[in-house]
Ligand SMILES: [Zn+2]
């Protein structure tokens with residue numbers, strides 16, 4: 378019991394810290410950002426450990442892994458069903474508030490007969506910081522960002 382028990386305890390502790398750090402923020406951090414946060418409390422934690430624990434927690438349904446357009450996977454300590462809005466300028470991600478849009482997946486079909494198992498819905502926009510930046514240079518830039 379001795380040694381393996383110590384290892385188990387350490388693994389549990391690392392996972393707990395990763396989960397707590399993620400739940401402390403609403404910024405939907407990337408694994409690298411979470412690594413920086415977890416390192417403040419566990420200086421010896423490795424980024425591989427952070428990745429592994431994030432995957433485990435996501436599989437267990439404790440957190441949500443967000444694979445949105447534009448960049449790296451992000452993680453959300455709030456595992457409840459909700460949608461996100463991503464800034465097209467700086468890739469920041471926030472929760473999208475408003476009516477819950479939930480397509481009825483079993484009613485969705487495809488011409489070739491896919492088995493549809495889910496969907497990804499992502500709102501995009503421009504965050505307040507980027508809007509301020511854009512307003513300052515509004516006469517220079519008229520953009521429609523590839524939509
Ligand atoms: Zn932005």
Ligand SMILES: [Zn+2]
Nearest residue numbers: 453455471472
């Ligand atoms: Zn969220």
